[in-house]
Amino acid sequence: MAHPHAAPGSEPAIVVEGLVKRYGSVTAVDGISFTVARGETFGLLGPNGAGKTTTLEIIEGLRKPDGGRVFVGGVDALAEPKRARALMGVQLQEAGLFDLLTVAETIRLFSRFHYRRADERMLLARLQLEDKANARVGTLSGGQRQRLSIALALVNDPEVVFLDEPTTGLDPQARRNLWDVIRSIREDGRTIVLTTHYMDEAETLCDRVAIVDHGRLIALDTPGALIRRYAPGVRIHLTPPDGRAAVLAEALRPLPGVTQVAVDDQGEVVVYTSSFEETIAALVRLGSDGAIRYQSLRVEAANLEDVFLHLTGRRLRD
Numbered sequence: 001m002a003h004p005h006a007a008p009g010s011e012p013a014i015v016v017e018g019l020v021k022r023y024g025s026v027t028a029v030d031g032i033s034f035t036v037a038r039g040e041t042f043g044l045l046g047p048n049g050a051g052k053t054t055t056l057e058i059i060e061g062l063r064k065p066d067g068g069r070v071f072v073g074g075v076d077a078l079a080e081p082k083r084a085r086a087l088m089g090v091q092l093q094e095a096g097l098f099d100l101l102t103v104a105e106t107i108r109l110f111s112r113f114h115y116r117r118a119d120e121r122m123l124l125a126r127l128q129l130e131d132k133a134n135a136r137v138g139t140l141s142g143g144q145r146q147r148l149s150i151a152l153a154l155v156n157d158p159e160v161v162f163l164d165e166p167t168t169g170l171d172p173q174a175r176r177n178l179w180d181v182i183r184s185i186r187e188d189g190r191t192i193v194l195t196t197h198y199m200d201e202a203e204t205l206c207d208r209v210a211i212v213d214h215g216r217l218i219a220l221d222t223p224g225a226l227i228r229r230y231a232p233g234v235r236i237h238l239t240p241p242d243g244r245a246a247v248l249a250e251a252l253r254p255l256p257g258v259t260q261v262a263v264d265d266q267g268e269v270v271v272y273t274s275s276f277e278e279t280i281a282a283l284v285r286l287g288s289d290g291a292i293r294y295q296s297l298r299v300e301a302a303n304l305e306d307v308f309l310h311l312t313g314r315r316l317r318d
């Protein structure tokens with residue numbers, strides 16, 4: 001059955017309505033709704049335990065929700081899980097790989113489970129694994145294993161690809177590499193839904209980001225719009241003289257443009273401003289007058305971490 005709200009031929013890739021999942025007294029997913037357009041890269045961003053994996057696995061048909069509806073490619077995924085699953089590619093968790101098989105053998109093995117199959121050479125090239133085709137899985141680096149697990153999500157040439165924390169545990173080089181791979185999957189025209197607790201990953205890869213906390217969707221928009229709405233302007237970091245962070249923070253609160261002042265876990269004083277020039281001019285003037293003292297100053301653009309901080313009062317990672 002097609003989704004009732006969709007015009008013929010223009011169904012969104014995914015519609016999720018009022019999803020609820022409880023584990024005993026824990027409500028892991030607490031009424032999440034969103035729509036993903038075809039060809040969109042959509043991110044679920046939130047801290048550990050937010051309910052991202054549970055949401056993803058319900059859409060994938062791996063867990064049964066306590067409430068809500070899911071449509072994938074217009075197919076009611078709860079009523080017709082097999083039809084829905086044929087449209088999806090799900091990244092295999094690392095534990096599911098067999099160390100003694102080669103990369104090519106692994107791809108062939110997983111291809112057999114599907115009626116529709118992607119070309120093996122294309123997959124190896126797309127995942128930058130051509131020179132590893134005959135290497136045993138057990139000899140691969142962390143980044144190569146992760147790329148293989150994504151190759152396995154593409155063996156059935158799916159319309160929608162699900163990636164759960166695709167770069168967790170990788171070094172910076174391997175992460176960047178994987179970002180390129182994900183972009184190339186997007187360029188195929190596929191829809192991608194990924195979860196991450198890395199704000200930079202969400203910002204660089206996703207067309208739209210749903211910020212999830214305690215099983216609820218607390219904001220949803222493009223990264224740029226989220227930042228403009230919830231964390232406009234820039235962030236100025238000042239290193240105070242030893243033990244003087246609180247005094248410096250108090251002195252900065254009344255400066256022109258300042259919207260918020262905090263002391264972060266590094267002991268730096270962080271100033272949010274809506275008027276960068278005015279605030280910096282005041283800082284420099286007061287500094288040279290000796291009215292305030294700081295050892296160094298640096299300016300950064302606000303990001304999705306600031307958005308999360310604004311919305312929840314907490315950081316994404318701790």
Ligand SMILES: Nc1ncnc2c1ncn2[C@@H]1O[C@H](COP(=O)(O)OP(=O)(O)O)[C@@H](O)[C@H]1O
Binds near residue numbers: 051052055
């Ligand atoms: N199988 C399960 N049994 C009991 N509680 C679970 C189970 N899976 C997840 N949870 C709980 O549900 C909440 C959301 O978990 P999860 O979806 O894994 O979050 P995330 O992927 O955002 O880290 C957490 O509180 C987690 O402990």
Ligand SMILES: [Mg+2]
Binds near residue numbers: 054164195
């Ligand atoms: Mg998770």
